[in-house]
Amino acid sequence: MIAPGKHRVVIKPNAPQSKIIGYDAERGAYRIAVSEPAEHDKANKELVRFLTKELGCTVRLLHGLRSREKVIEILPKKS
Structure with a gap:
């Protein structure tokens, strides 16, 4: 699991x-x-969609829109 x-x-x-x-x-x-x-932008959208579903958290793509190396931000679940 990714924190x-x-x-x-x-x-x-x-x-x-x-x-x-x-x-x-x-x-x-x-x-x-x-x-x-x-x-x-299909791979980027799938990355965010997949991680959001898999982790149950909000995921944002911060850097690397046109690269295979990217920086994402996973926001903590709201209680």
Whole structure:
């Protein structure tokens, strides 16, 4: 599970299914596969949609709109 806060992620677009692959200690980033292609903002939207559903938290994309390396912010759940 990814904790609330800012995190680096590296995405792999066009995957068979969206999933969290794991943590890449070398890059200091989570590796995440997304099922959408990296065109017309589809992969970014799928990344946010998938993580929001998976984590049950609000997720925002802060940096890396046109890169596979991104910075996201996971906001804590409201009580």
